[in-house]
């Protein structure tokens with residue numbers, strides 16, 4: 001106390017002395033203004049800070065990879081930089097944080113099918129790959145969806161055979177819950193028309209009882225035969241796939257299901273990247289207490305570029321099967337309600353075990369019954385063993401659960417990372433399997449937000465681009481243009497916050513990223529159009545023109 005008083009007297013005396021020194025000798029002279037030198041200034045923009053007021057600035061000052069300050073153009077009188085960017089009125093906003101995605105390295109045998117628009121196109125990709133690899137080599141692929149194919153149907157065994165009669169082929173549908181395989185792949189897997197369905201899966205048959213090539217939920221019965229890829233080919237393509245996210249404006253991801261062994265690759269890439277990369281966090285998949293032991297002491301470890309995130313638990317399946325675990329039977333499928341990936345008792349033990357070990361969890365729950373069960377279990381767990389700021393969250397939340405479930409989520413701070421883009425890209429699946437109120441409220445966002453639940457938006461690579469998610473979140477439209485449950489729509493500002501700051505929050509990183517505020521990492525993107533005022537129908541056409549990570553320009557179109 002006493003020394004404080006003395007100190008303040010000294011400061012006061014000093015201040016009086018200094019101010020008397022600063023008295024100008026004449027009233028005409030102007031004091032020298034010392035401009036502060038910084039690394040980067042972006043000005044003349046419409047800068048969405050995504051701060052608590054969603055305030056809009058004109059100028060942002062960046063130094064040492066972080067935001068110094070945002071404000072109006074008068075900041076140019078205080079700061080100067082050799083790197084001054086005129087935004088020309090364009091939107092600058094925080095980079096997207098995709099809090100649920102899957103990025104992999106791909107082997108040479110792999111073909112990307114996410115953008116394919118017809119079975120004919122898929123066939124030509126298979127043909128080209130078969131020529132490149134030669135006969136008998138496996139061809140794999142991912143990302144087709146009958147909803148986007150001109151033929152309006154799924155590719156079947158015969159379609160693959162026609163393109164590459166001498167190669168075994170297995171192509172996984174977008175979402176990963178089914179695959180189509182060729183005749184030679186079926187033969188190698190010794191699957192005949194008489195083979196019974198594997199547990200939890202379906203070998204589809206045509207009207208004559210012959211396998212049509214589609215395997216649902218257990219396509220691993222064929223996929224296990226695909227030879228392992230080399231470490232070198234995987235790591236090279238993984239780095240390219242991570243880098244490609246920057247062009248979509250994604251500056252941070254949480255990769256949602258990795259095995260501990262795969263982490264080595266990420267560590268190697270991030271320790272010495274040859275191209276710019278987004279920031280990554282990892283959700284390790286939970287197998288068993290021993291299997292995860294390797295990770296145990298590492299959870300939460302990492303730095304601003306690569307860190308270990310929450311544990312991933314798979315509770316049910318998806319809608320491509322469908323396999324999501326629902327309260328009421330699926331449309332026109334008898335009393336079928338999907339299923340849990342494990343017996344309920346086992347699930348309860350597992351969630352408790354992970355919570356008690358002190359981990360955060362990101363839990364895959366798609367069907368309303370799965371969501372209700374997980375929330376009931378977590379509420380019991382948290383009542384028994386409360387933990388401040390656990391930030392457990394549900395991945396997906398694709399069906400709207402009972403009111404009581406959302407009330408419990410709010411009460412126990414159980415959050416969500418949700419994919420509104422599913423409403424758009426999986427429209428056909430929802431229409432085939434749900435009806436009425438359940439169909440209208442697929443991928444609800446407004447209702448959980450109104451219950452006080454924290455909801456982040458992410459892609460789950462269906463597709464990766466964040467603008468599809470934002471479009472669907474505000475329009476509630478499927479690919480056909482049909483509107484599903486307009487009462488679940490949110491505003492574009494809410495969607496942007498959910499794709500930036502809330503994503504950072506789920507990763508315990510809201511203090512370092514997710515908004516453009518002093519001290520935070522300068523992870524930012526420039527958009528071609530004004531996303532706040534654009535017609536909803538134009539949002540998916542907006543182009544990411546520039547991406548900055550830590551104040552460095554890492555992508556420019």
Ligand SMILES: [Zn+2]
Nearest residue numbers: 101102256460
């Ligand atoms: Zn996923």
